[in-house]
Amino acid sequence: MIARLTTAASAAxxxxxxxxxxxxxxxxxxxxxxxxxxxxAPNACVVRTPPAASGDNMTFQPQGNAAGQITITExxxxxxxxxxxSLNLVVPIVCNSPHRVVLTSRSGGMxxxxxxxxxxxxxxxLLPYSVNAMWGPSTxxxxxxxxxxxxxxxxxxxxxxxxxxxxxxxxxxxxxxxxYSDEIVLELQAAN
Amino acid sequence: xxxxxxxxxxxSGDLTRDFGVTGSVPGACAIGAPxxxxxxxxxxxxxxxxxxxIDQLVDPTTLSTSxxxxxxxxxxxxxxxxxxxxxxxxxxxxxxxxxxAQPPDGFGHAVPYRALVQWAAENLRLDAxxxxxxxxxxxxxxxxxxxxxxxLRLEIDxxxxxxxxxxxxxxxxxxxxxxxxxxxLQ
Numbered sequence: 001m002i003a004r005l006t007t008a009a010s011a012a013x014x015x016x017x018x019x020x021x022x023x024x025x026x027x028x029x030x031x032x033x034x035x036x037x038x039x040x041a042p043n044a045c046v047v048r049t050p051p052a053a054s055g056d057n058m059t060f061q062p063q064g065n066a067a068g069q070i071t072i073t074e075x076x077x078x079x080x081x082x083x084x085x086s087l088n089l090v091v092p093i094v095c096n097s098p099h100r101v102v103l104t105s106r107s108g109g110m111x112x113x114x115x116x117x118x119x120x121x122x123x124x125x126l127l128p129y130s131v132n133a134m135w136g137p138s139t140x141x142x143x144x145x146x147x148x149x150x151x152x153x154x155x156x157x158x159x160x161x162x163x164x165x166x167x168x169x170x171x172x173x174x175x176x177x178x179x180y181s182d183e184i185v186l187e188l189q190a191a192n
Numbered sequence: 193x194x195x196x197x198x199x200x201x202x203x204s205g206d207l208t209r210d211f212g213v214t215g216s217v218p219g220a221c222a223i224g225a226p227x228x229x230x231x232x233x234x235x236x237x238x239x240x241x242x243x244x245x246i247d248q249l250v251d252p253t254t255l256s257t258s259x260x261x262x263x264x265x266x267x268x269x270x271x272x273x274x275x276x277x278x279x280x281x282x283x284x285x286x287x288x289x290x291x292x293a294q295p296p297d298g299f300g301h302a303v304p305y306r307a308l309v310q311w312a313a314e315n316l317r318l319d320a321x322x323x324x325x326x327x328x329x330x331x332x333x334x335x336x337x338x339x340x341x342x343x344l345r346l347e348i349d350x351x352x353x354x355x356x357x358x359x360x361x362x363x364x365x366x367x368x369x370x371x372x373x374x375x376x377l378q
Contacts, residue, residue, distance in 0.1 A: 030225035030242040035264060037285060037346065038367040039246030046255055096255050097363035106314070129267065157362050159298040190363075 057085030084170025269339030274337035284322025300353025338345035
């Protein structure tokens with residue numbers, strides 16, 4: 001049972017205006033004995049690959065490019081009921097300006113691959129989980145059974161580790177046999 | 193001063209005038225406008241008027257300072273022994289718009305650099321260390337008259353910030369103003 005974690009960081013499209021004081025088309029007379037030096041650090045976030053981690057019945061393997069794979073070692077018990085598990089990931093992030101952290105579950109939970117079975121009976125084909133995100137002083141929780149997106153807004157620049165705590169509750173509905181997966185997309189948006 | 197031609201047919205003898213001459217040598221030292229020196233600049237877009245623009249101030253993968261260097265020439269001349277003075281307005285590249293009092297932990301918010309002047313066989317180095325935002329200056333004595341091109345070289349080291357090396361820089365426009373003056377010693 002796998003979940004893929006992918007990340008994306010966007011820089012604000014602020015690089016177009018470099019020097020507010022100097023218009024490209026105008027000829028500016030240079031002043032004698034004087035030199036102005038100017039440079040722009042555009043609004044941006046960078047994300048690094050989280051290190052490998054293991055928790056209770058769950059592991060994370062980095063796959064480069066700030067992405068990786070979360071694997072549930074034993075998804076169900078002998079009665080096809082979820083064993084549950086937990087995992088904590090730390091994602092290294094630097095944002096040099098106000099920004100937003102967005103975490104999205106593509107499938108709304110661990111979803112069974114392939115055609116839905118005709119008569120599932122008491123068996124489910126979707127395994128819900130939760131993600132608790134902590135970034136600086138802010139926390140937010142995502143329960144896939146309720147919604148598929150969480151957002152954390154940061155009023156200023158921040159560098160550090162975004163903590164993601166994944167949890168699957170043990171017990172509950174038994175699951176139809178098959179391969180279950182989800183894609184969790186982490187996106188950093190620097191302010192414009 | 194007009195000279196009356198000697199030996200005009202209608203006149204007898206030379207006519208001369210005495211003229212008192214008063215005056216001074218105006219501005220014994222002068223420095224002109226900057227232009228790019230020949231040779232490669234690294235990570236600079238060029239000179240626009242008096243503004244030297246850095247191409248990529250930060251490395252997009254680390255958000256810390258990228259290396260940059262450039263050389264600029266100023267035509268200059270001085271008819272007397274003189275002092276060359278280099279002044280930095282900010283002591284480093286500082287954000288032109290101040291954003292809030294306390295920068296967050298782990299970020300740089302100013303960029304140190306070196307400015308090196310070569311003029312008339314003398315060298316002057318100013319380390320704009322960006323520790324405190326203030327005017328920083330240095331000077332060197334030139335013991336003879338001189339004229340030609342004054343060379344100013346700027347160097348920014350990779351990862352250079354006013355906090356720790358390789359710290360990411362807060363987003364914003366960073367700048368400084370350098371002024372060069374030649375002062376005659378009389």
